[in-house]
Amino acid sequence: MHWSEHSIWWHVHPLSFTGAEREALPPTAPSIPRLARLTPWLDYLVDLGCNGLALGPVFASETHGYDTVDHFRIDSRLGKEADLLHLLEQAHARGVRVLLDGVFHHVGRGFPALPELAAHEPDGRARVFEGHEHLVALNHASPQVADYVTRVLIHWLDRGIAGWRLDAAYAVPLPFWRTVTSRVRDRHPDAWLTGEVIHGDYTGYVTEGGLDSVTQYELWKAIWSSLNDHNFHELAWALTRHNSLLNTFTPQTFIGNHDVTRLASRLDDTRHLEHALVVLLTTGGVPSIYAGDEQAFRGIKEEREGGDDEIRPPFPAHPTDLAPYGEDHHRLHQHLIGLRRRNPWLARAHTTVTALTNETLTYTATHADHHLAITLSLADHPTRAALPATNWQLAAGTGTLTTTEAELPPHGWLICTPRD
Numbered sequence: 001m002h003w004s005e006h007s008i009w010w011h012v013h014p015l016s017f018t019g020a021e022r023e024a025l026p027p028t029a030p031s032i033p034r035l036a037r038l039t040p041w042l043d044y045l046v047d048l049g050c051n052g053l054a055l056g057p058v059f060a061s062e063t064h065g066y067d068t069v070d071h072f073r074i075d076s077r078l079g080k081e082a083d084l085l086h087l088l089e090q091a092h093a094r095g096v097r098v099l100l101d102g103v104f105h106h107v108g109r110g111f112p113a114l115p116e117l118a119a120h121e122p123d124g125r126a127r128v129f130e131g132h133e134h135l136v137a138l139n140h141a142s143p144q145v146a147d148y149v150t151r152v153l154i155h156w157l158d159r160g161i162a163g164w165r166l167d168a169a170y171a172v173p174l175p176f177w178r179t180v181t182s183r184v185r186d187r188h189p190d191a192w193l194t195g196e197v198i199h200g201d202y203t204g205y206v207t208e209g210g211l212d213s214v215t216q217y218e219l220w221k222a223i224w225s226s227l228n229d230h231n232f233h234e235l236a237w238a239l240t241r242h243n244s245l246l247n248t249f250t251p252q253t254f255i256g257n258h259d260v261t262r263l264a265s266r267l268d269d270t271r272h273l274e275h276a277l278v279v280l281l282t283t284g285g286v287p288s289i290y291a292g293d294e295q296a297f298r299g300i301k302e303e304r305e306g307g308d309d310e311i312r313p314p315f316p317a318h319p320t321d322l323a324p325y326g327e328d329h330h331r332l333h334q335h336l337i338g339l340r341r342r343n344p345w346l347a348r349a350h351t352t353v354t355a356l357t358n359e360t361l362t363y364t365a366t367h368a369d370h371h372l373a374i375t376l377s378l379a380d381h382p383t384r385a386a387l388p389a390t391n392w393q394l395a396a397g398t399g400t401l402t403t404t405e406a407e408l409p410p411h412g413w414l415i416c417t418p419r420d
Contacts, residue, residue, distance in 0.1 A: 004163070004192040004212065005250055005347035008337055009099065009288035010045045012038065013056035013258045015065050016312035017291065020077040024062050024069075033079035037317065039090050044319040046094050048330070049337030053091055054099040054165060054288055056258055058084060064308070065101075066167060067108030067135055071152040081159075088160045097162035099192070104149045105168040106135040117145050129168065140176040150183045157188045166211070169195025174209040181210030194252045194286075206249040213286060216242065216251035223255055223279050224263060227272040230378050232361040239283065239351040239363065246284045250347055253285030255293070262292070262299040262311055270296070271411045274332060274398075275376050278413050281340045282365050282374050284349045291315070294333040295326030339396060339415065345370045354388050362406075364388055373416040375399075377408040384408070392416035 014020075018034035025032075035058070045053060057065025060073045074081050091098050106129040107114065119127040119139040129135035138145050153164060169177065181193055195205050197214035205211045222238030225231075245251050255276045256263050264270055273296060280287050292299075292313070299310035316322060340346055345367040355362035355375075362375040362385045373392055375385040385406045394401045397414035401407075406414045 001344070001347065002192070002212075003097075003190070004286055006344050007052045007097065007192075007286055008050045008340065009052040009054040009286070010048065010050040010291060011054040011056075011254075011257060011288045012041075012291045013065070013312045014038065014058055014078055015056070015075070016308075017315050018078065019314035020075075022063060022306075024060070025076045029076065031074075031076040031078075031080050033083045034077060035074070035079045035083040035087050038087055040318045041315070042091055042094050042096060045096060047334070048289070048294060049334055049341055050289065051095060051341075052097045052099060052162070052288075054101075056101045057103060057167075058100065062108040062110055062134070066103050067106075068103050069108045069110040069112070071102070072155060085159060092160065098160075099163050099165055099194075100156055100161050101165045101167060102149075102152065103167040104138065104152075105129060105140075105171045106132075106137045109134055109136055111136070113148070117142060117148065129171070137171075140173050146176060146179045150180050153180065153184045153191075154187055157184070157191050163192030163194070163212075166193065166195040169205060169209075169211065169214065170197045170200050174204060177205065177209035177211060185210075202245055202251070203248045213249055213252045215257075216245070216253045216285060218242075219251070219283070219285075220254055220260075223276050224266050227275055227378065228266075228268045230359050232356055232358060232376070232378070235279070235361065236353045236356050236363075239353065242283060242285075243350045246348060246350060251285045252288060253280055253283065254288045254290065255280050256290035257288070258290065258308070258312055259301070260311070261301045262290075262297055264293075264296045265298045265300050269411070272378065273329060275378070275411075275413055277332065277336055278374060278376065278415065281336045282346065282349075282372055282415060283351055284347060284365075284367075286347060287340070289333065289337075294330050295322060296329040297326070335396060336415075343370065343372070346372070355385055359383075360385055362387065371418055374414070375406045375408065375416075376413045378411060380410050382407065382409055383412075387416065391419045393419045 018037045060070040060075045061068045119137040127137040193211050194213040195211045198217045222235045226235035349365040349367045353363045359378040365372045377383045395415045395417045398412040399408040399414045
């Protein structure tokens with residue numbers, strides 16, 4: 001197995017996490033070493049059960065980090081290169097790999113090489129990203145752009161990062177990714193390259209674009225939507241589709257990230273936060289936890305200026321300063337991540353639905369000769385669910401287990417392992 005399949009990422013948006021200003025500092029202003037504020041959270045990450053730190057943008061930008069103006073320079077609101085290297089050193093000392101976020105579809109209008117590297121419409125206007133006039137698209141047909149992106153990826157891999165999240169990968173032509181990823185792998189064959197792909201042919205980004213993985217938005221949507229609608233048929237379909245992806249690659253799975261409404265605000269019934277986490281951590285994939293979701297943070301994303309503020313709040317200086325309200329959910333994360341870490345084969349597990357109604361779902365997660373059985377209930381009354389014919393023992397959950405079936409309280413769930 002590639003090292004990425006043993007990974008569970010804790011995902012942070014550094015600029016907002018550290019309370020940085022909304023806009024870039026003046027060129028003459030001294031840098032502020034805010035990346036150091038992440039160091040006290042590394043032990044928290046490890047205590048949670050994660051072993052990877054997925055950082056949002058850290059490079060010089062104009063505002064939120066996705067309007068990069070220099071991929072070789074750390075944003076002065078976060079510090080200097082030495083501050084990032086120190087964070088890498090501290091992470092590696094704890095066995096934590098670090099992933100960086102690279103924005104290579106577009107750049108900010110202050111990007112120095114923009115005249116040579118920008119894409120243009122037929123009328124000569126600069127092409128922009130999804131209507132955002134301050135985000136100018138790069139010309140991915142230009143060899144200069146491929147050379148530039150390759151240099152950036154290798155530069156930071158040389159300095160010790162483990163891989164890249166490639167922002168807006170869905171908007172970049174697949175031949176461009178193939179050119180860049182092939183060059184990067186010549187120097188860093190073990191690097192993990194995952195792309196942000198919201199829709200489209202997920203598999204094509206791996207087989208044609210040369211990426212290792214993509215973000216599994218289909219499964220994310222099916223998880224919260226099926227829980228809200230009390231329609232496990234939607235989730236069952238998505239799990240079948242997920243199996244087909246696992247035949248080719250290991251998707252990056254999640255139930256929250258820096259771009260979407262927090263799950264605790266998305267769900268109509270917060271009791272179902274537990275069900276969502278169970279699905280995330282018992283299905284195939286490389287899971288990531290968005291910082292704060294393990295504390296049941298709330299936040300709604302709005303399509304307006306500053307509309308990400310609720311989902312990207314500043315964090316306290318130290319984990320001990322967190323409010324106590326999310327502690328139960330934090331402990332559940334620790335428990336289920338621990339189960340996942342003890343069963344690393346789950347990264348490649350396929351899912352078989354064995355019992356299904358609108359409000360109840362039973363499935364097995366299987367890889368080679370390894371198995372788990374999972375059953376979930378959204379009903380307001382106690383339910384029973386038959387389990388596949390194996391001698392099971394209870395691993396986690398809110399119900400009880402008999403020889404042949406699970407007994408669930410209202411809104412209950414169980415994870416079962418085979419008896420030795």
